[in-house]
Each structure stands twice: as structure tokens, then as C-alpha cells.
Amino acid sequence: NQGxxxxxxxxxxxxxxxALNTNKAGMEGLDKDRINQIIxxxxxxxxxxxxxQKKELETDQRVATMKQQLDLITEKDxxxxxxxxxxxxxQLEVARDLSRxxxxxxxxxxxxxxxxxxxxxxxxxxMAVGCMSMxxxxxxxxxxxxxxxxxxxxxxKKLCPDLILIPTNxxxxxxxxxxxxxxxxxxxxxxxxxxxxxxxxxxxxxxxKRKSLTDKQRTFYNPYHCAKIECKIKDELKGMNCRDxxxxxxxxxxxxxNIEEEDNSKCVTFGFTDEDAVNExxxxxxxxTQLTASAGIAPNTMLAKVCSDKNKPNGQYKIQPxxxxxxxxxxxxxxxxxxxxxxxxxxxxxxxxxxxxxxxxVHRGILHLLFSEISSxxxxxxxxxxxxxRVERSSxxxxxxxxxxxxxxxxxxxxxxxxxxxxQSLSKDLxxxxxxxxxxxxxxxNDKFQVKTRSSSVPHAIDSLEAIYASASELLRLEIMACHPxxxxxxxMGVRMSSL
DNA sequence: GCGGATCAC
DNA sequence: TATGGTGATCCGC
Numbered sequence: 001n002q003g004x005x006x007x008x009x010x011x012x013x014x015x016x017x018x019a020l021n022t023n024k025a026g027m028e029g030l031d032k033d034r035i036n037q038i039i040x041x042x043x044x045x046x047x048x049x050x051x052x053q054k055k056e057l058e059t060d061q062r063v064a065t066m067k068q069q070l071d072l073i074t075e076k077d078x079x080x081x082x083x084x085x086x087x088x089x090x091q092l093e094v095a096r097d098l099s100r101x102x103x104x105x106x107x108x109x110x111x112x113x114x115x116x117x118x119x120x121x122x123x124x125x126x127m128a129v130g131c132m133s134m135x136x137x138x139x140x141x142x143x144x145x146x147x148x149x150x151x152x153x154x155x156x157k158k159l160c161p162d163l164i165l166i167p168t169n170x171x172x173x174x175x176x177x178x179x180x181x182x183x184x185x186x187x188x189x190x191x192x193x194x195x196x197x198x199x200x201x202x203x204x205x206x207x208x209k210r211k212s213l214t215d216k217q218r219t220f221y222n223p224y225h226c227a228k229i230e231c232k233i234k235d236e237l238k239g240m241n242c243r244d245x246x247x248x249x250x251x252x253x254x255x256x257x258n259i260e261e262e263d264n265s266k267c268v269t270f271g272f273t274d275e276d277a278v279n280e281x282x283x284x285x286x287x288x289t290q291l292t293a294s295a296g297i298a299p300n301t302m303l304a305k306v307c308s309d310k311n312k313p314n315g316q317y318k319i320q321p322x323x324x325x326x327x328x329x330x331x332x333x334x335x336x337x338x339x340x341x342x343x344x345x346x347x348x349x350x351x352x353x354x355x356x357x358x359x360x361x362v363h364r365g366i367l368h369l370l371f372s373e374i375s376s377x378x379x380x381x382x383x384x385x386x387x388x389x390r391v392e393r394s395s396x397x398x399x400x401x402x403x404x405x406x407x408x409x410x411x412x413x414x415x416x417x418x419x420x421x422x423x424q425s426l427s428k429d430l431x432x433x434x435x436x437x438x439x440x441x442x443x444x445x446n447d448k449f450q451v452k453t454r455s456s457s458v459p460h461a462i463d464s465l466e467a468i469y470a471s472a473s474e475l476l477r478l479e480i481m482a483c484h485p486x487x488x489x490x491x492x493m494g495v496r497m498s499s500l
Numbered sequence: 501g502c503g504g505a506t507c508a509c
Numbered sequence: 510t511a512t513g514g515t516g517a518t519c520c521g522c
Contacts, residue, residue, distance in 0.1 A: 152512045
């Protein structure tokens with residue numbers, strides 16, 4: 001159903017893993033089949049592709065097993081299960097909390113936007129941040145070609161031969177991120193960053209305080225703001241193909257920028273509502289960093305996250321805090337948009353004719369019978385548009401790790417040397433964090449992309465290179481022995497410390 | 501406690 | 510030529 005553009009069964013089988021994910025923003029109206037054809041062509045025959053095919057067959061097997069279980073379920077079982085879920089839904093409904101104003105803020109094409117800001121000649125060209133083996137992100141022009149985050153650069157180049165690749169500059173992204181976080185802190189000191197480019201915060205308390213702010217305190221200056229132009233550019237990105245936007249859109253931007261405007265027009269006084277406050281935050285972010293952000297406003301984090309994607313880039317979307325508005329939103333919400341539902345879960349649910357969050361409620365009985373309690377409860381919550389109404393900093397970390405991909409290694413001395421380097425790095429990180437741990441794990445990825453982890457625990461917490469390497473190298477020794485006399489061919493090794 | 505798998509970013 | 514790194518969680522032993 002992803003549109004492979006091919007008749008071969010094996011190729012079809014792997015499509016849901018390999019194919020372009022068109023669920024994300026900036027993907028409307030692409031030549032999906034052509035793009036997938038190119039991705040497939042470039043991947044076919046590689047060890048990576050072979051492994052993806054294998055994994056796909058495994059999920060197909062999971063689906064088949066699940067359907068067998070479904071066949072054994074009687075109508076009576078289902079009725080009973082629906083009752084259990086309805087009782088739970090009743091409890092959840094009583095506890096429904098629509099009183100919080102939760103915001104999810106997401107920077108637009110963050111790393112690419114930083115690079116374009118610092119090198120404006122990139123602004124009218126398709127570009128991506130990363131290297132030939134892997135991309136971190138791409139700008140919106142590149143997305144028109146199907147070039148996306150987590151795609152290898154050499155495939156992106158086939159989709160878009162003019163694509164410009166920029167290596168990562170994490171120091172710059174960290175600095176921009178810090179500037180954004182300083183603003184967010186003013187609205188919620190307990191805001192919760194999820195990564196450099198994304199954060200949740202709770203606007204509820206600010207909105208109370210906001211009522212007594214003066215006009216001056218709600219007035220900000222943004223030299224980069226021009227609503228009219230941005231609106232046009234956005235429309236054209238959505239409607240036209242890449243070349244047209246390239247030549248027309250950007251030219252027009254320059255023309256209009258040349259028109260002298262009163263400084264006042266870039267001074268805006270924001271109102272008192274939640275939407276006003278979020279507009280203000282995005283306006284201030286742009287003023288400070290020259291970067292745009294998108295945001296979602298909703299009564300809980302699950303919905304806010306989905307909403308921040310809705311009007312991307314440089315937009316925001318609010319779900320009104322009423323049960324009707326929430327249920328209406330969830331009625332058509334595709335399950336894949338919901339956090340925690342990935343490719344595999346999507347495929348399993350689709351095989352049960354579940355495509356939207358409402359479908360999850362319709363099929364709540366079988367979900368209860370086919371999935372674990374944790375999963376089915378989570379599905380039920382999602383189907384009711386429920387999620388966390390508090391944003392909190394993630395608790396103590398539970399593990400710390402390092403892993404590296406390298407050109408294939410197989411001689412034991414090379415492998416032990418590489419392992420030692422990783423242990424050195426891990427030991428250093430542990431000491432910097434002032435942590436020690438009792439469980440050492442190694443991760444191995446062989447030349448066929450198969451991943452294996454092995455771990456062992458020691459009685460006392462350790463952090464030294466010597467102690468970590470002693471555990472890790474013994475684990476590696478066992479794996480080399482298990483293969484013997486064949487060589488252990490690896491393309492990645494990792495070391496992790498847990499039970500901290 | 502272990503190992504595989506899934507997921508987010 | 511070439512498909513990442515870090516951390517969390519869940520499930521089934």
C-alpha cells in the first residue's frame with residue numbers, strides 16, 4: 001500500500017520499511033512512486049536491503065500469528081473484552097483533564113535552517129545536513145525531491161543530483177538551541193527539551209500571569225518578520241514543483257525585502273490568549289535566532305505533539321480544550337502520527353483494519369485480546385485523545401553508551417583494539433557524569449547488519465577503563481569463540497553501562 | 501538479569 | 510564507496 005511501482009513480490013514485501021515515509025510534513029503532492037523506485041533501485045542487492053527484507057518478513061510473520069489468534073477468539077470473548085475496555089474508558093473519561101494548556105514547539109528543518117541562515121546562498125538550493133552515508137535533515141526544497149532525514153546521502157543524491165551536502169556543525173545547533181530555550185524558560189521554567197530542536201512546555205501558569213502584563217511587556221520587535229511574504233512562500237512550496245519555487249518564490253522574496261518598511265510594522269503587540277502567547281514565542285525565537293518554529297497547542301502532550309506538525313513550517317495549530325474538539329480531532333487522526341506507534345505497530349494495526357485513532361476505539365475489544373495490557377491501555381487512551389497533562393523533566397538516566405560504525409573489521413586484534421577505544425570513551429563519559437554502573441553490555445552488528453547484544457553484571461559499580469574492558473572483552477571473546485573457525489565480521493561495535 | 505525488538509529524535 | 514548514535518521501554522523468558 002506504499003506504492004512500490006513494481007510487481008516483484010519481494011520488493012513489495014520490503015516497501016513499508018524502505019519506502020519514503022509520506023506521513024511527515026512537507027510531503028504533499030510528490031511523485032511517490034518514482035521516488036520509491038529510485039530508493040529501491042539504489043538499495044537493491046545491498047546487505048542492508050537484504051536485512052531489511054528479512055526484518056519485514058519477520059513482521060509479516062508476527063501479523064500472521066496475530067491473525068491466527070484472532071480466528072480463535074469467539075464473539076463472546078470479544079463482548080467481554082469490550083466491556084473491560086469500556087469500564088476502563090469510563091475511568092479515563094472521569095479523570096479527563098482539559099484544564100492545562102500544553103505546547104509542543106518544534107524548530108523547522110532545524111540543522112538545515114541554521115546552515116541556510118549562516119550561508120544565505122543555500123536558501124534557494126536543495127540542501128541537506130549530513131554526509132554521503134547519512135543525512136540528519138534536509139531543507140524544504142530538498143524535501144520536494146523526497147530527500148529526508150535518516151536517508152543515506154548517496155541515495156539522496158540520486159533523487160536530487162543538485163543536492164548540496166553540508167557537514168554537521170553541532171556547536172552551532174547547540175548555541176541556537178540554547179537561545180530558544182532561554183525564551184521558553186520565561187514562559188515555563190519547567191519546560192522539557194526533548195532534543196536540540198524540540199520541547200514541551202505548560203503555558204497554563206503563564207496565561208494567568210499574562211493577564212496583568214502591560215502592552216509594552218507584550219510588545220516585541222522582529223526585524224526578520226514579514227507575515228505576508230512568509231505566507232506566500234509557504235503556499236508556493238505546497239503547490240508547485242521545486243523549480244518554480246526556486247525561481248519565482250525566492251525572487252519575489254528578495255523583491256519584497258527591498259521595499260523599505262516602517263520599523264513599526266516589525267513591532268508587534270501580542271494579545272492575552274494562548275495562541276497569542278505562542279505566536280509571541282515563535283516571533284521572539286525568529287527575532288533572536290532568525291529561525292522559524294512550529295507549535296501545537298492542546299490539553300495534553302500527545303495532542304500537542306501531533307498539532308505542532310499540522311501547520312509546519314512556521315505555523316501553529318490549536319485543539320480547543322473541549323471533549324468534542326478533541327474527539328473530533330482524533331476521529332481522523334492516522335495512528336502513525338501518534339508518538340510510540342512506528343512502522344511495525346502501524347502494520348500490525350492496519351492488518352486489523354485500524355487506520356485512525358477512532359478505529360482503535362471501534363476495535364478496542366480485539367486490541368485488549370491481542371495486545372499486552374500496557375499496549376491496549378495505551379491504545380485506548382490514544383483513541384480517546386488522552387495523554388500526559390504534565391510536562392516533566394525526564395528522570396534520572398538509566399544507561400550511558402557509546403557505539404561506532406566502521407569499515408568491516410574481522411581480525412581479533414582489530415576488534416579488541418576497537419573495543420578498547422570504545423571502553424575508554426565510555427569510561428571518560430561515566431567519570432564526567434560522575435556515574436558508575438554494574439552492568440556492561442556490548443553491541444555487535446555484523447556484515448549482514450544483524451545486531452546482537454551481550455551483557456554481564458558485576459557485584460560492585462565500576463567506571464574505570466580497566467574494569468569495563470575486562471567485562472566487555474570477555475563478552476567479545478565468547479562471541480569470537482562462538483563463530484570460530486569463521487571470523488567475526490563486524491561493521492559496528494558498542495559498549496553500554498547500566499544498573500547505574 | 502538477559503536479549504531481541506521497537507521507537508523517538 | 511556508501512544505510513547513524515543515544516537512550517528508553519516492552520516482552521518473553
